[in-house]
Amino acid sequence: QVQLVESGGGLVQAGGSLRLSCAASRSIFTINVMGWYRQAPGKQQRELVATMARGGVTNYADSVKDRFTISRDGAKNTVYLQMNSLKPEDTAVYYCHADYSSWGQGTQVTVSS
Numbered sequence: 330q331v332q333l334v335e336s337g338g339g340l341v342q343a344g345g346s347l348r349l350s351c352a353a354s355r356s357i358f359t360i361n362v363m364g365w366y367r368q369a370p371g372k373q374q375r376e377l378v379a380t381m382a383r384g385g386v387t388n389y390a391d392s393v394k395d396r397f398t399i400s401r402d403g404a405k406n407t408v409y410l411q412m413n414s415l416k417p418e419d420t421a422v423y424y425c426h427a428d429y430s431s432w433g434q435g436t437q438v439t440v441s442s
C-alpha cells in the first residue's frame with residue numbers, strides 16, 4: 330500500500346486552469362500505474378480522467394484530451410494533473426490512485442459558468 334495526498338482543488342471560472350498534485354509516500358517509480366479519476370455530483374461511479382504508466386505512457390478520457398495533462402516529478406514522488414480550459418462539467422471530486430488499489434482522499438474541483 331502507498332499513501333497518497335492530493336491538493337490543488339478549488340473554485341475556478343469556466344475557461345480557467347487548476348493544477349492538482351498527488352504526493353506519494355514512496356517512489357512513484359515503484360508503482361506501475363498512477364492516475365486520476367473523478368466523481369461528479371450525483372453520480373455513483375468514478376470515471377477515468379488520466380493515467381500514466383511507469384514507463385511514461387499516458388492515457389486520457391476523450392472528454393479531457395487536449396485540455397488536461399498528466400505529468401510527474403520523480404524527485405518529489407508527485408504526480409500532477411494540469412487542467413486547462415475548464416468547463417462546468419469538469420466539476421467533481423478528483424481522486425489520485427496508485428495501481429488502482431491505493432486512493433487519496435480526494436480534492437474538490439468546482440467550475441462555475
